[in-house]
Amino acid sequence: MPTTVTISPLTRIEGHLAIHTEADEVKQKDGKKKYRVRDAQCQGEMFRGFEEILKGRDPLDAQQITQRICGVCPVSHGIASCRAQEAAYGIRPTHNGRLIQNLILAANYLQSHIIHFYHLSAIDFVDVTAILKYSGSDHKLKRIKTWVKTAVDNHGKGKQLFPAAPFLPRYEGDYIGDTDINCGLLAHYVDALELRRVAHEMTAVFSGKMPHSTSIVPGGCTQGVTMERILAYRSRLKKVSAFVDNVYGPDVLIAAKAYPQYWDVGSGCKDLLCFGVFEDSSMGRKLIPPGVLMGGKWQALQADRITEDVGFSRFTSPSGRHPSRGETAPSPHKSRAYSWLKAPRYKGQPVEVGPLARMVTAFLSPEDNPAKALVGSTLKALGLAPEKLHSVLGRHASRWVESKIIVDAAHRWLDELRPGDPPAQKFKLPEQGEGAGLTEAPRGALGHWLTLKGRKIDRYQCIVPTTWNCSPRDDSGKPGPVEQALQGVEVADPKHPLEVARVVRSFDPCLACAIH
Numbered sequence: 001m002p003t004t005v006t007i008s009p010l011t012r013i014e015g016h017l018a019i020h021t022e023a024d025e026v027k028q029k030d031g032k033k034k035y036r037v038r039d040a041q042c043q044g045e046m047f048r049g050f051e052e053i054l055k056g057r058d059p060l061d062a063q064q065i066t067q068r069i070c071g072v073c074p075v076s077h078g079i080a081s082c083r084a085q086e087a088a089y090g091i092r093p094t095h096n097g098r099l100i101q102n103l104i105l106a107a108n109y110l111q112s113h114i115i116h117f118y119h120l121s122a123i124d125f126v127d128v129t130a131i132l133k134y135s136g137s138d139h140k141l142k143r144i145k146t147w148v149k150t151a152v153d154n155h156g157k158g159k160q161l162f163p164a165a166p167f168l169p170r171y172e173g174d175y176i177g178d179t180d181i182n183c184g185l186l187a188h189y190v191d192a193l194e195l196r197r198v199a200h201e202m203t204a205v206f207s208g209k210m211p212h213s214t215s216i217v218p219g220g221c222t223q224g225v226t227m228e229r230i231l232a233y234r235s236r237l238k239k240v241s242a243f244v245d246n247v248y249g250p251d252v253l254i255a256a257k258a259y260p261q262y263w264d265v266g267s268g269c270k271d272l273l274c275f276g277v278f279e280d281s282s283m284g285r286k287l288i289p290p291g292v293l294m295g296g297k298w299q300a301l302q303a304d305r306i307t308e309d310v311g312f313s314r315f316t317s318p319s320g321r322h323p324s325r326g327e328t329a330p331s332p333h334k335s336r337a338y339s340w341l342k343a344p345r346y347k348g349q350p351v352e353v354g355p356l357a358r359m360v361t362a363f364l365s366p367e368d369n370p371a372k373a374l375v376g377s378t379l380k381a382l383g384l385a386p387e388k389l390h391s392v393l394g395r396h397a398s399r400w401v402e403s404k405i406i407v408d409a410a411h412r413w414l415d416e417l418r419p420g421d422p423p424a425q426k427f428k429l430p431e432q433g434e435g436a437g438l439t440e441a442p443r444g445a446l447g448h449w450l451t452l453k454g455r456k457i458d459r460y461q462c463i464v465p466t467t468w469n470c471s472p473r474d475d476s477g478k479p480g481p482v483e484q485a486l487q488g489v490e491v492a493d494p495k496h497p498l499e500v501a502r503v504v505r506s507f508d509p510c511l512a513c514a515i516h
């Protein structure tokens with residue numbers, strides 16, 4: 001009989017995700033038991049229905065309403081909606097509008113990647129109780145020590161039970177053993193909170209506020225370009241840039257050095273999809289180009305080959321449709337169904353999306369792009385074959401490499417802004433039309449598909465990064481990318497499935513987005 005290993009809910013992600021696995025006992029030479037995951041299910045546990053909310057509304061509300069899908073990546077939804085509307089209206093953003101959208105999105109990516117590494121994932125590796133041995137004078141570390149000590153002292157005494165969340169309680173397991181390394185990473189955990197604030201301020205320079213930008217519109221942005229705004233953004237970008245170079249990169253290397261086995265854990269389906277992101281010229285060329293990896297080979301993206309299955313999803317909408325014809329008919333009690341996520345497929349196959357997919361497809365793309373040099377030099381420095389990127393550590397390393405590419409590009413986009421030039425394109429709303437907005441959110445490929453009738457939204461469908469990654473089985477029974485990545489993962493203690501959590505969190509799931 002297999003052992004059931006369940007994490008419900010999985011914390012330190014956005015939204016409501018349950019992971020159910022079945023694992024087989026494996027005997028080891030030393031007589032100790034361990035468990036190997038044979039099968040996994042990702043269960044998205046909530047329905048929201050944004051696509052239904054949008055029906056019949058003014059299309060110009062769409063970039064505002066869809067941003068409410070998520071507080072972490074609202075900018076990406078705003079931009080995907082604008083791209084879909086621009087296609088339907090037959091317009092392109094102005095020179096400044098394109099660059100401002102890039103700068104807003106760049107800041108959102110940077111805060112997202114920093115929060116993911118330090119605040120969501122690193123404490124799967126860092127031993128927070130090591131702080132109890134700290135005897136130095138760093139103010140922030142002393143405060144963390146008091147916090148953790150109170151939790152440890154009070155635990156089980158019927159007092160305030162868990163006052164050190166998100167540090168304690170936790171799954172017990174093979175955390176980093178070196179006290180100095182643990183304390184250093186905890187100090188960076190606090191520094192990263194400050195950097196995240198700085199990145200949010202960068203977003204707000206051109207977007208009015210964060211989350212939920214008020215300024216992104218089809219054709220550009222309502223916020224004009226001034227020297228003051230350029231300086232406000234650049235001064236903060238320099239701080240984030242220094243953190244990415246001097247702290248984030250070295251810390252990813254520390255994790256990689258401490259856990260080299262995670263270059264071989266959590267590989268998943270190895271087929272990858274990227275829509276491309278950051279319009280890098282008025283001709284629609286993207287900084288990170290679109291591309292697909294299937295069966296180990298790079299191929300050009302064919303967006304008409306995307307479908308969504310619902311065989312195991314809580315929907316009665318027709319299965320296997322292209323999203324431009326998709327429907328959202330919730331069915332909470334449907335038999336066999338175990339998730340509120342649909343199962344998007346590319347050419348009928350599950351594909352992984354996200355920073356790993358972007359960096360690998362860009363690295364292999366025939367188009368010149370900055371990932372070629374940086375992915376190549378990073379692999380060389382680490383002495384790794386590209387194949388190793390399909391892993392838990394590959395996802396963390398890809399996020400850092402991408403942060404570096406984005407920081408460099410943002411400096412250039414600031415130089416290219418033209419103060420005083422129009423930030424947005426004028427346009428007239430057509431009676432009817434259709435458009436697809438394909439972009440990339442921090443967590444991966446994001447698509448919005450829009451149909452207009454009588455100047456109102458007739459149909460709106462989103463396929464969101466985590467819907468790709470955490471999808472349930474498709475109609476043919478093929479598991480989704482995270483479900484596949486969990487197959488074969490070894491767990492030391494089924495009551496403390498830290499190894500499972502590490503794999504799932506490496507995808508940076510956002511269930512709020514995925515179920516939308």
Ligand code: NFE
Nearest residue numbers: 070073442443466510513
């Ligand atoms: Ni809610 Fe999002 C990103 C989008 S994820 S965070 O990044 O789109 O599935």
